[in-house]
Amino acid sequence: MNNHPLKIIFAGTPDFAASALKALLEQGHDICAVYCQPDRPSGRGKKLIAGPVKQLALGHNIPVEQPLxxxxxxxxxxxxxxxxxxxxxxxxxxxxxxxxxxxxxxxxVNIHGSILPRWRGAAPIQRAIEHGDDESGITIMQMDKGLDTGNMLLKLNCPIEDKETGSSLHDKLAVLGGQAINQYLTDFNPSKFDASNYGEVQDDTLACYAHKLSKQEAEIDWSEGAEQIERRIRAFNGWPVCFTSVNNKRLRVWQAQPGIKPETEQTPGTVTGFSKNGIEVVCGDQKTLLLTHLQPDGSKKMDAAALLNSRKEWFENSPVLGSRG
Known part of the structure; x- marks a missing residue:
């Protein structure tokens, strides 16, 4: 039990980090400085915009440092x-x-969005969904020179629901991260601290790496199985968002669900039918996905009924999604 307030520097930049900083401030922890990435240009005017952590820190009159x-x-x-x-x-x-x-x-110490040693790296939330994991969570880890290899200090688990998206799991873990760091600080005993022998050592044989997300990998490969594609659509819901094309027109896919297996083999990507409930597309395993929420370039996200109301001709005559020319 830590009876002496710790003087804490907080380092983070986006919303996920801001949630943890807010939790620390609400518990009255002494945040002596905040470190975050330099402001980035944003919007059409490319104005420099302060990130969520910096905005929160300035609102509490906390010194902000932004070294390159x-x-x-x-x-x-x-x-x-x-x-x-x-x-x-x-x-x-x-x-x-x-x-x-x-x-x-x-x-x-680092607040990491997975149960280590599974999913070390930049995109643990999305990779867990993409690979069909049943659970995720938060690990508080003592940082060392490796990438997410330090000793584990506290772990809180979070189930991954059947319809979980990258956005929804991100928001759950952001809240859980604040809870976890406050719990760790409550239980922290300075007299027992030894940086070289503190916490639970990770089993490197169980480790896997969560590669950084890219816009390129968000393009749907219809030769993959329906389940795999559906998981990736959920994982990338938020950013970078999965996409395909219809007659060379780009189409983002925000949500999908299992469809009906076609009676005959068809080319992966073929539109087998459409209605207000969705656009049915055959996948590489000859199962189909029903695309329910989509977004044409230059438009807002909409359900299938709204899309078909204005662009029904895109899906007539069984086009093959993703095909060139």
Whole structure:
């Protein structure tokens, strides 16, 4: 039990991190500084926009630091000047050198969106859904020089529902991450801390890597099985969003569900039927998917009924989705 408030530096940038920072502030933790990535240009005007963590920090009058990296000695010296006990890192977006990891008295801990050692890396939430995992969760981890390889300090599990999307699981884990870090800090005992022997060692033989998402891999390959495609559609719901094309017109696919197996073999990607309930497309295993929520380029997301009301001709004569020319 920690009876002495810790002086904490928080490092993170997007919404997922802001949820954890908010939870720490609500519990009254002493956040002496916040680190986040430099502001990025956004929108048509390409104006520099502060990220969610920076906005939250400024709203609480917390000093904000935004170094490009920690390659400059002055950046590490600035970090050390805060004399922090602990650095809490979540979705920061920068690799931290050993000099940074060693600066706070009790090192740096990371809020990671999986049950380690499964899904180390940049996209653990989406990869868990894409690969059909039954559960995910949050791991509080003592950071070391490896990528998500440090000792595990606390784990909270979260089931993955049948219709879970990348967006919905992201939001659940964002809340759970705040709960987990507060629980860890409540139970933290400084007198027992030993950076070299603290927490549960990860079993590297059970590790797998969650590669960063790319827009390219979001294009649907209709030669894959229906179940695999449906999982990826759910996983990428949020970003980058799966897409296909119909007569060379790009079409984002936000939601789909199992369809009816066709009676005869057809080319993967063939539209086998459509109604207000969805657009049915045959997949590589000759099962079909019913595409229920879609988005043509230049339009908003809509259900199949709305799409067919304005673009029914796109799906007549059994076109093959994704085909070129």
């Amino acid at each position: 990296n920690f390659k400059q000695e002055s950046s590490v010296e600035q970090l050390a000047s805060y004399q922090a006990d602990l650095m809490v890192v979540v979705a920061y977006g920068l690799l931290l050198p050993q000099a940074v990891l060693d600066t706070p008295r009790y090192g740096c």
